[in-house]
Amino acid sequence: MLNQYEVIIIGGSYSGLSSAMALGRALRKVLVLDTGKPCNRYTPHSHNFITQDGETPYDIFQKAKSQVLAYQTVDFRENKVLKVLKTEEGFEVKTPDDSFFTKKIILATGIKDIFPDIKGFEDCWGKSILHCPYCHGYEVRNQQIAVVGNGEIGYDFAKLIYQWSTNIVLLTDGKSTLSEEQTNKLISKGIRVIENTIEEYCHVDGQVTYIKLSEDMELSVDAVFARIPFQQSTSFAEDLGCTMLPSGYVQVDEMQRTSVRGVYVVGDSTSMMRSVSVAVATGTKAGAMINKELIEEEF
Incomplete structure (x- = not known):
């Protein structure tokens, strides 16, 4: 047949x-x-x-x-x-x-992948908004990195990315659900926790330059790690x-x-x-x- x-x-x-x-x-x-x-x-x-x-x-x-x-x-x-x-x-x-x-x-x-409804995210996905440090971490080593996550997932993700760069900010994109112990551990490692919501990923041809957050806050970054x-x-x-x-x-x-x-x-x-x-x-x-x-x- x-x-x-x-x-x-x-x-x-x-x-x-x-x-x-x-x-x-x-x-x-x-x-x-x-x-x-x-x-x-x-x-x-x-x-x-x-x-x-x-x-x-x-x-x-x-x-x-x-x-x-x-x-x-x-x-x-x-x-x-x-x-x-x-x-x-x-x-x-x-x-x-x-x-x-x-x-x-x-x-x-x-x-x-299901992209969040945030301007600029899809344009940067796979280029400067990354999902896997084993695939892309070496290329952004020691740079200014934002990790997006909350609670246990955000805490574990920030710990993981810390291997590639100690210049990390954890964005919880709303009220933090981290435990006090987790928050204190991150702070002790020099990792800021920012609770402002994410409004836009500003970029040039997919390369993120800064993130617009609520309350008119802007955060300069070289790369973002996010699990979606x-x-x-x-x-x-x-x-x-x-x-x-x-x-x-x-x-x-x-x-x-x-x-x-x-x-x-x-x-x-x-x-x-x-x-x-x-x-x-x-x-x-x-x-x-x-x-x-x-x-x-x-x-």
């Missing part, structure tokens, strides 16, 4: 392509479907991935895609998936103009009946298997460790495990 594949991978970024490479090298007939909108498209450079440190996300993607497509059993199509249905033989994947059938599914669809809410980019895992965690991630085991047989989830959908290297690792594991699963079913 023309549209029959052994494995269909929905999402063609790093984790999806990593899965495709493992399966292509195992001679499996694979289809990768992708919309071309990875979550890290906002950031100009990717870090903390050996051999690719400092490269642009797009360049890493293009190199990975060309290497994966060297395996003749792997197809790649830019197409939006509308629905994934469970069938007696496996799964049906529907796009706007076609349907595809497969024995196994890998969801590499990632997550979608997210949601799954698609509802496919939930629609298929996969167990979801209270945190919003899809529950998987150590080999990326979900609670639904034949469905694997890789990349950012499953872990708060949002980095290219981690995404690649999850994809490789899923690809190898699916190949083994298919062997067991066919032998």
